[in-house]
Amino acid sequence: MTRQKPSLTEPQYFILAALMDGPLHGYGIIKAAEQATDGRLRIAVGTLYGALERMERAGLVVDDHEEIVDGRARRYYRLTGDGTAMLAQEALRMQQAAAVVIGRARDAGVSPA
Template sequence: MTEATYFILAALLQEPLHGYGIIKRAGEQSAGRVKLAVGTLYGALDRLAEAGLVVIDHEEVVDGRPRRYYRITDEGVTAVREEAVRLQQAARVVTVQIAVMGA
């Protein structure tokens, strides 16, 4: 799983969001470090939807323009949880070694 898809799924854990909302949420959750580009977002959302990790929750029309809300699926929650474990383990590989160096 790429970093972009990971943060998209993470952004959707609380509630369904539309595209622009995902970008903002991902920025908030990472303290500004992650800035999803729009070109990244829509391509990644298409792939996630095809993989069944997200689905379209509902669509609204605001100011005459459509707004599409995406919802994470149970499968998506499982996938992002497993990825979090992998990231945690990857981080440990380095931190443990550096801790030993310092000792």
């Protein structure tokens, strides 16, 4: 039996999704995730940097570059090939899981939304 990689947490998923269009700094990632979820997901700074650190160790993101803004270093992160693959795998997993519920709800004559 092939062992599947663990799925991403919701914050990890939206952090990776935020990086799909290119490198972003921490605040940019937080804002992109918040916008993608219509404000439902608000990633705390500590959660963000803890997740980025774990995902960097796992090879899903890398430190892209740093710039100084108002005297403070702003670090940018970017998605790796492995990060892109993991994000796509997780999106497919969620799509398949949702299809099961939507199909059953449709069969029962119930609207899932």
